[in-house]
Amino acid sequence: MMDDRARFHAVMDYAPVDRVPLHLAGPWEDTVRRWEREGLPAGVDPHVQLGVESRRLKVHNFGYAFGLWPRFEPRVLERTTEYTVTIDAAGRTVRNFNDHTSMPEFLKQPVSSPAELRRILDEHLDPARMAERFPAELRGRLEAATARGELLMVNGGGFYWTLRELAGVDGAGYLIYDAPELVGELFDRLEEQILEGWRRIAEWKLVPDVVGYGEDIAFKTGPLVSPEWVRREILPRYRRILAAAHRLGVRHTWYDSDGDLSLLLPDFLEIGIDGVSPCEVAAGMQPNRLRHEFGRALRLIGGVDKRELARGRAAIDRELERLRPVIEEGGYLPAVDHSVSSDISWSDYQYFVEQLQRYLER
Amino acid sequence: MTDFEALKQAVMKGKRNDVSAMVQAAIDAGENVNELLDKAMIPAMREIGDKFSRNEAYVPELLIAARAMQTGLALLEPLLVNSGRKPLGKIGIGTVKGDLHDIGKNLVAIMLKGAGYEVIDLGVNCDVEKYESAVAQGATIIGCSSLLTTTMPYMKEVVDHFKGRGVKVIIGGAPITEEYAASIGADGFSADANGAVHLVDRLMGVGA
Numbered sequence: 001m002m003d004d005r006a007r008f009h010a011v012m013d014y015a016p017v018d019r020v021p022l023h024l025a026g027p028w029e030d031t032v033r034r035w036e037r038e039g040l041p042a043g044v045d046p047h048v049q050l051g052v053e054s055r056r057l058k059v060h061n062f063g064y065a066f067g068l069w070p071r072f073e074p075r076v077l078e079r080t081t082e083y084t085v086t087i088d089a090a091g092r093t094v095r096n097f098n099d100h101t102s103m104p105e106f107l108k109q110p111v112s113s114p115a116e117l118r119r120i121l122d123e124h125l126d127p128a129r130m131a132e133r134f135p136a137e138l139r140g141r142l143e144a145a146t147a148r149g150e151l152l153m154v155n156g157g158g159f160y161w162t163l164r165e166l167a168g169v170d171g172a173g174y175l176i177y178d179a180p181e182l183v184g185e186l187f188d189r190l191e192e193q194i195l196e197g198w199r200r201i202a203e204w205k206l207v208p209d210v211v212g213y214g215e216d217i218a219f220k221t222g223p224l225v226s227p228e229w230v231r232r233e234i235l236p237r238y239r240r241i242l243a244a245a246h247r248l249g250v251r252h253t254w255y256d257s258d259g260d261l262s263l264l265l266p267d268f269l270e271i272g273i274d275g276v277s278p279c280e281v282a283a284g285m286q287p288n289r290l291r292h293e294f295g296r297a298l299r300l301i302g303g304v305d306k307r308e309l310a311r312g313r314a315a316i317d318r319e320l321e322r323l324r325p326v327i328e329e330g331g332y333l334p335a336v337d338h339s340v341s342s343d344i345s346w347s348d349y350q351y352f353v354e355q356l357q358r359y360l361e362r
Numbered sequence: 363m364t365d366f367e368a369l370k371q372a373v374m375k376g377k378r379n380d381v382s383a384m385v386q387a388a389i390d391a392g393e394n395v396n397e398l399l400d401k402a403m404i405p406a407m408r409e410i411g412d413k414f415s416r417n418e419a420y421v422p423e424l425l426i427a428a429r430a431m432q433t434g435l436a437l438l439e440p441l442l443v444n445s446g447r448k449p450l451g452k453i454g455i456g457t458v459k460g461d462l463h464d465i466g467k468n469l470v471a472i473m474l475k476g477a478g479y480e481v482i483d484l485g486v487n488c489d490v491e492k493y494e495s496a497v498a499q500g501a502t503i504i505g506c507s508s509l510l511t512t513t514m515p516y517m518k519e520v521v522d523h524f525k526g527r528g529v530k531v532i533i534g535g536a537p538i539t540e541e542y543a544a545s546i547g548a549d550g551f552s553a554d555a556n557g558a559v560h561l562v563d564r565l566m567g568v569g570a
Binding site: 106 | 376415417419422425426460462468535536537553554
């Protein structure tokens with residue numbers, strides 16, 4: 001009997017498998033509220049209610065304090081019946097509306113100038129505080145997750161993500177030109193954190209399953225930044241980190257970015273980034289197209305068009321049937337191509353999960 | 363006499379200090395300031411926009427070009443007002459009600475401004491009243507953006523609200539398609555920020 005770790009590797013290696021792991025994206029909070037109005041018992045996890053929680057692929061992230069450390073102390077600046085304005089742990093001033101939950105409105109980023117990035121580097125990215133990022137209980141948590149058969153994911157990069165989290169997409173764009181040396185210093189410090197994570201994994205003699213990336217480096221029409229800049233500023237860091245992962249025998253990656261990554265994929269594949277998620281169909285990352293264009297070297301995670309789920313059962317049937325060839329070929333974990341949105345009814349979501357499981361059985 | 367090609371290149375490369383120096387020199391020399399815009403700065407923004415559409419320029423390049431353009435414009439604006447120059451048109455733009463994503467909307471606003479339009483940026487979470495406020499200020503085109511599938515339907519409310527009033531509504535955003543735009547009766551759709559400029563040109567009859 002295979003467990004999900006074995007199934008994940010078998011799927012990614014195009015090897016025989018009893019069933020493809022069931023990878024289910026989470027719903028937004030307003031989706032859950034809708035579903036509760038439509039019959040989901042209040043306070044019950046939707047996947048528990050559907051009886052699939054135990055079959056869900058569980059991914060355990062090696063959760064050390066990556067990025068800013070210490071984080072900012074969250075505090076409320078204003079609270080009204082409509083919204084709350086806070087400074088969050090990333091130092092951003094955000095307005096959270098009570099009636100929609102997908103993301104807050106970003107009012108102010110912690111970095112809007114090179115001088116502010118300098119201050120963040122000094123106060124929140126001090127290399128001398130590296131040890132604090134790795135609390136003692138991390139090792140036990142990893143071992144427990146591994147014992148439970150969860151997929152162990154270890155960070156491979158979040159470089160552009162950290163820059164845009166600090167400065168916003170606009171601010172990141174300016175800093176790339178106005179302060180390339182500071183951006184480089186930021187990336188150096190992030191890389192050192194990531195490599196330290198891999199050193200500890202090696203020291204603890206743990207065997208991760210997958211290298212994870214959280215970058216969100218693309219949008220609807222392509223990368224947010226030029227492939228040339230990515231080649232120059234980020235890929236060398238990915239290479240060094242992947243070398244550490246490869247020394248531990250880790251062969252697959254889970255590169256998370258919304259948007260159209262197509263222009264970056266040839267470079268990614270060349271250095272060993274072989275799996276991308278969530279394959280946002282609205283941005284052209286349709287799995288059949290990607291498989292045709294990039295072949296079996298590229299593994300895919302996601303790629304079920306959430307817009308089709310909102311159109312009802314016949315559309316769900318068509319969407320899954322369209323994906324059947326890639327599911328059957330392997331190298332693919334089908335899942336909704338981002339969080340499940342509130343235009344999808346509880347009834348249709350139940351139907352989707354039932355049907356998806358049929359497609360995953362071998 | 364200003365080297366228009368050099369000024370254009372300086373804008374495209376985001377060299378704001380060079381742009382500032384060239385524009386100030388032109389002003390000091392009493393040159394026709396409209397020519398700086400029409401022969402160098404606006405063509406620069408249109409060209410960087412076309413490069414953006416072809417994935418030859420990306421968000422940072424667009425931003426620094428727009429910033430350089432704005433640096434020059436800040437110097438030119440008092441003189442442009444005196445010259446009686448009018449914008450190509452006035453557009454109100456905002457992310458629709460319930461949606462707080464603004465990257466795409468901001469890029470469209472930047473590109474439209476760079477192309478010579480006056481843009482009323484309404485921000486995010488815009489209801490019809492907010493769009494109406496732009497029309498009250500003279501906007502004849504309303505641009506609606508959304509990233510979430512759940513907020514797309516609000517675009518139809520905006521389209522319906524302005525139907526028959528001589529205000530055109532154009533839409534865009536991650537989940538939006540040409541077919542969706544047609545299905546709700548929008549006056550146009552663009553897949554990217556530069557395409558929005560060409561769409562507005564067409565609706566305004568600019569360059570026709």
